[in-house]
Amino acid sequence: MWIGKCTAFLLRLAGRRATSLPGQVALRFSPRLLAKLGQQLEWCIVVTGTNGKTTTANLLAAILRTEGPIVHNAEGANMTQGIVTALLQHTDWLGRLRVRTALFEIDEATLPQVAPHLPVRVAVVTNVFRDQLDRYGEVDGTLAKLVSGLKKTEAMLVLNADDPLAHHIGVTSGRRCAYYGLARDHAGEPQRRQMRDGAFCLSCGEPLHYDGYFYGQLGLYKCLACDFMRPMPDFLGRIEHDTIEIQQNQLPRVRFQLPTRGLYNVYNVLAAISAARVCGFNADQIAKGLAAYRSPVGRMQVFRTSPVSVLNLIKNPAGCDSVLQAVGAEPGDKVLWIAINDQAADGRDVSWLWDADFEQLAEDRRIQFIVTSGMRAEDMALRLKYAGVPVDRLRAVPDLDAGLSEAFTVSRQLGGLPLYCLATYTALYPTAQWLERSVSPVVPLSAHRPSVS
Numbered sequence: 001m002w003i004g005k006c007t008a009f010l011l012r013l014a015g016r017r018a019t020s021l022p023g024q025v026a027l028r029f030s031p032r033l034l035a036k037l038g039q040q041l042e043w044c045i046v047v048t049g050t051n052g053k054t055t056t057a058n059l060l061a062a063i064l065r066t067e068g069p070i071v072h073n074a075e076g077a078n079m080t081q082g083i084v085t086a087l088l089q090h091t092d093w094l095g096r097l098r099v100r101t102a103l104f105e106i107d108e109a110t111l112p113q114v115a116p117h118l119p120v121r122v123a124v125v126t127n128v129f130r131d132q133l134d135r136y137g138e139v140d141g142t143l144a145k146l147v148s149g150l151k152k153t154e155a156m157l158v159l160n161a162d163d164p165l166a167h168h169i170g171v172t173s174g175r176r177c178a179y180y181g182l183a184r185d186h187a188g189e190p191q192r193r194q195m196r197d198g199a200f201c202l203s204c205g206e207p208l209h210y211d212g213y214f215y216g217q218l219g220l221y222k223c224l225a226c227d228f229m230r231p232m233p234d235f236l237g238r239i240e241h242d243t244i245e246i247q248q249n250q251l252p253r254v255r256f257q258l259p260t261r262g263l264y265n266v267y268n269v270l271a272a273i274s275a276a277r278v279c280g281f282n283a284d285q286i287a288k289g290l291a292a293y294r295s296p297v298g299r300m301q302v303f304r305t306s307p308v309s310v311l312n313l314i315k316n317p318a319g320c321d322s323v324l325q326a327v328g329a330e331p332g333d334k335v336l337w338i339a340i341n342d343q344a345a346d347g348r349d350v351s352w353l354w355d356a357d358f359e360q361l362a363e364d365r366r367i368q369f370i371v372t373s374g375m376r377a378e379d380m381a382l383r384l385k386y387a388g389v390p391v392d393r394l395r396a397v398p399d400l401d402a403g404l405s406e407a408f409t410v411s412r413q414l415g416g417l418p419l420y421c422l423a424t425y426t427a428l429y430p431t432a433q434w435l436e437r438s439v440s441p442v443v444p445l446s447a448h449r450p451s452v453s
Contacts, residue, residue, distance in 0.1 A: 044104065048107070048146060056268040062293040073085070078104070086102075128198070143202075156178065158278055163218050180274040203223065262322075297429065303439055324358070337404060373427070
């Protein structure tokens with residue numbers, strides 16, 4: 001433990017992020033450290049699932065902090081070493097935890113390993129999509145890991161009613177579940193034939209029928225061959241401009257200001273509010289927490305560069321499609337920079353690029369130019385070429401710094417168009433640091449764009 005705390009101190013002294021390495025070092029000398037620290041917790045909430053974990057957990061953390069301090073892996077270090085690092089930050093030199101409530105974002109594959117060591121009372125599953133095929137395998141492998149991990153807890157489950165895969169977890173868990181979902185009038189017919197996970201009923205194997213889609217496989221589904229269908233949400237969200245109205249069973253409806261924009265993030269807000277209500281938080285506390293929320297790194301994070309740039313994480317087809325739709329929903333011409341790495345944290349298998357809907361970039365005439373970077377810059381450029389992006393509006397520059405410089409140069413040559421930066425995990429933080437160093441004090445605050453996903 002001391003070695004871990006010293007490692008964190010030295011990393012911060014060097015200006016480095018101390019989100020995982022202190023825990024990794026400490027676990028090497030004390031493999032049972034998580035169990036020792038976890039047993040001191042009195043209450044633990046976990047947020048897991050494929051997309052939206054970090055945003056949902058940070059939204060929920062902002063609400064929980066209205067009642068007092070919590071242990072939280074806020075920067076999304078969601079594997080065992082990251083959880084231990086977060087615990088070490090609240091531990092004194094005698095190994096005593098100073099805070100007894102924890103909120104952890106936990107990676108799907110890590111959940112079965114850490115769940116037995118934590119007093120998990122509430123577990124949120126945001127959604128289930130294909131992600132990092134080399135780590136999780138197909139989506140049924142991800143489901144199996146989630147079910148296995150949740151069975152090792154005594155948690156009440158907060159699940160996405162609109163996702164048939166998340167609903168399947170509730171059906172098979174035997175646990176008390178609370179479901180959240182969007183109102184039917186927000187669903188629409190698909191405008192494109194996107195690849196969708198969970199197209200078949202996991203109870204009987206027949207194709208699911210949809211009356212409408214929200215995004216991905218999230219929608220108004222039912223199986224025509226058995227009784228599997230979208231459950232009536234316990235927390236029903238209805239969007240109106242920049243607010244969300246929550247209908248909780250027969251209770252009076254409550255309206256909250258959305259701290260983010262875009263359908264993708266509305267689900268994260270809805271998940272956080274639902275979990276907070278399950279934990280007993282009232283409307284005033286939730287509103288105060290949402291007002292205090294700040295977007296984590298790389299979730300449509302806006303930088304006052306010249307021209308203005310917006311950074312977002314992409315990592316799998318469903319999440320990437322949502323980001324591309326959010327970028328497409330922004331008005332005006334724009335330039336894109338897409339960085340694809342294939343290190344372990346990104347997923348070694350980048351075949352997901354061929355399942356993501358990059359065709360929408362080719363059809364959007366407001367996308368003036370795209371620069372690709374990273375270890376798989378050429379693969380990304382090839383994918384865009386086959387998506388239909390004209391080669392004279394496409395350039396591959398593998399080096400991250402050189403690629404960003406090239407993208408900004410193009411943006412300025414085109415009249416100062418905003419630059420949207422999309423990056424996988426290992427490219428995200430170097431990009432954020434590069435953009436932070438390039439922030440210009442002369443860029444007016446009015447140039448800021450709101451978070452859109």
